[in-house]
Ligand code: ADP
């Protein structure tokens with residue numbers, strides 16, 4: 001009797017045993033996929049993780065339908081790593097498998113399949129089976145796998161579908177087709193025949209009787225001269241027209257006369273080429289020292305933190321390190337918090353490493369994803385360096401030598417939904433361990449946890465305190481909103497100082513970024529007179545306003561109070577609960593600066609597939625003067641013409657009910673401020689706040705990361721948060737309010753009795769009902785000296801007993817380990 005042990009792509013913690021023939025037994029290897037029946041009449045793509053001869057005790061093993069691979073497509077290290085993720089993050093192995101694999105590799109009976117639009121199909125090249133499927137799709141828009149089984153009258157149809165997908169004829173329903181094409185910018189240069197001195201004479205002769213054309217050519221020479229002193233940037237058609245006060249018709253005429261020629265370049269490449277000559281990258285003194293220190297640290301530690309201020313040139317250090325690892329022939333993984341950032345970075349890396357750089361992201365279409373998957377699996381040169389968001393962690397690396405986690409503090413590295421709720425930075429460190437690879441974490445504002453690990457010698461620590469090229473850190477100026485409102489110096493949400501600075505920047509042709517945190521919407525009660533926001537007495541977080549109960553609540557300990565009628569700090573009765581958003585800021589700007597071009601970047605304007613990239617491109621190309629945005633702006637973008645950054649209201653970030661609020665406020669403000677003045681001129685940042693003396697605001701102003709760190713660390717210890725305590729958050733959901741209330745109380749009581757550690761809750765979150773489901777949360781804080789593994793086992797046991805109670809069975813429990 002021969003069996004295989006498989007993982008199914010379903011939310012199941014167990015693996016399953018299927019029976020195979022002796023021949024199949026000889027053929028199958030761990031990491032191959034097999035199609036298997038499951039449930040009543042469903043078929044799934046399962047992954048073989050074991051080949052054995054142990055008959056399952058509890059059920060009759062079904063036979064597999066077919067073997068889908070000739071060679072393993074998942075490595076043993078991956079299987080190990082996925083098991084680690086499942087166990088550490090308390091999620092089903094099936095969930096890990098499903099989110100790790102490109103969906104085209106996971107065909108199942110429910111998958112919808114349709115024909116690619118606007119393609120020519122040479123039917124003579126199709127096999128009989130392929131043709132039948134193709135023909136059926138001429139009658140119907142889409143087919144389910146089950147339909148195809150009926151059409152072909154056989155079970156083994158996955159290979160047929162796979163072939164048609166490979167041939168680019170079929171697509172799986174959910175995939176996104178378009179690919180982002182970076183915008184091309186049009187430039188002009190002098191025709192090569194005029195480049196010599198004699199040529200110049202001839203040119204002047206030609207233009208003798210064309211004054212307007214002559215003017216624009218002279219202006220072109222002037223521009224070239226000034227640009228040369230500033231690092232020799234090519235000249236855009238747009239800029240030349242503006243500077244010469246001319247028209248595109250005249251340029252067109254000059255191009256026809258072969259005085260000028262135009263050419264197109266991708267915006268990213270240009271910025272890049274402008275600064276680095278001949279592809280030869282020379283590190284500055286500081287960068288070189290950091291580079292050597294990182295290597296030194298890798299000689300005895302696995303993980304190193306590179307803490308370098310914004311614009312210190314961390315990317316260039318990454319490039320130098322990648323260069324060294326490339327030479328060893330090992331694979332390199334470059335993780336980014338969000339794919340939106342890659343457009344800029346991929347360009348920078350490709351300029352060095354050409355086609356050795358592959359990009360992987362869940363938004364890429366199936367073919368591209370499978371292509372990268374296979375290249376990585378085959379250790380091909382084309383994907384020796386893989387850049388991607390957190391899901392790139394799941395690729396079938398063979399021989400990983402080096403992982404970079406860029407902007408390691410970003411919370412998007414933690415997957416919130418669905419399971420597995422893993423943290424890509426932490427999972428990357430575990431993965432590196434299996435490969436004996438090194439990990440570099442990079443940030444200008446490291447997370448408290450990471451800096452703590454670096455300070456306590458678990459990680460290496462390398463720091464750069466200066467910007468590249470002696471560019472100064474931006475000058476941060478605080479504007480006291482209380483004072484400004486009192487003196488009536490406000491126009492809408494803009495102080496006179498901010499308006500003045502924006503005017504100045506715009507006059508100089510420089511761009512402005514205004515930052516308004518989305519979180520401003522979270523309802524807190526704020527005093528208009530003094531800016532005071534009521535805080536929880538036990539938890540160091542702001543109380544959240546619950547309108548329906550007219551109550552203030554703490555989300556962490558459940559403390560409540562009636563909504564106050566007056567401010568507890570200054571007794572004023574002018575209390576407000578309204579936040580304000582980016583949209584309102586944009587509206588106000590339109591009236592204050594009617595002649596400027598204003599753009600907005602938030603979840604609403606970037607919803608389209610490439611909304612984010614389009615806005616960034618358009619801002620880079622200087623089609624906008626002012627960009628208003630949310631925290632999306634804080635993400636490592638490199639704009640060279642931004643001289644002013646305005647933070648509209650620093651306070652609503654600070655008073656978000658979250659133990660990380662101060663840390664995040666510091667990170668966000670420092671990162672946004674870091675967008676100012678990235679070239680020669682010192683940038684300026686205006687921070688509008690009711691609390692200019694707040695420690696966090698002062699720390700941002702003084703660029704005092706260490707001050708922030710020490711203060712937060714102290715609080716974390718007192719209030720029992722990471723890095724001193726690990727947090728597991730349980731979210732319970734159920735449509736029936738009373739059932740949920742009972743169930744969550746039951747679970748809370750069992751947990752607090754059985755766990756020797758703080759258990760908080762059951763708490764009603766600010767949004768206590770989503771899609772008709774009521775929500776309760778319970779938080780477990782695991783102290784450092786307690787085994788996290790055992791605690792999880794205990795929790796799992798309690799959850800099992802919870803599920804065994806009939807009336808609680810319908811309550812959904814979601815686990816979030818290391819909740820962010
Ligand atoms: P960070 O990631 O630390 O914020 P970047 O790597 O984006 O900083 O560098 C900031 C700017 O300085 C970029 O425009 C980059 O091209 C430039 N730069 C940094 N180091 C060098 C170098 N060694 N040679 C040329 N340009 C550099």
Ligand code: ZN
Nearest residue numbers: 527530567570
């Ligand atoms: Zn007050």
Ligand code: ZN
Nearest residue numbers: 536539554557
């Ligand atoms: Zn509290």
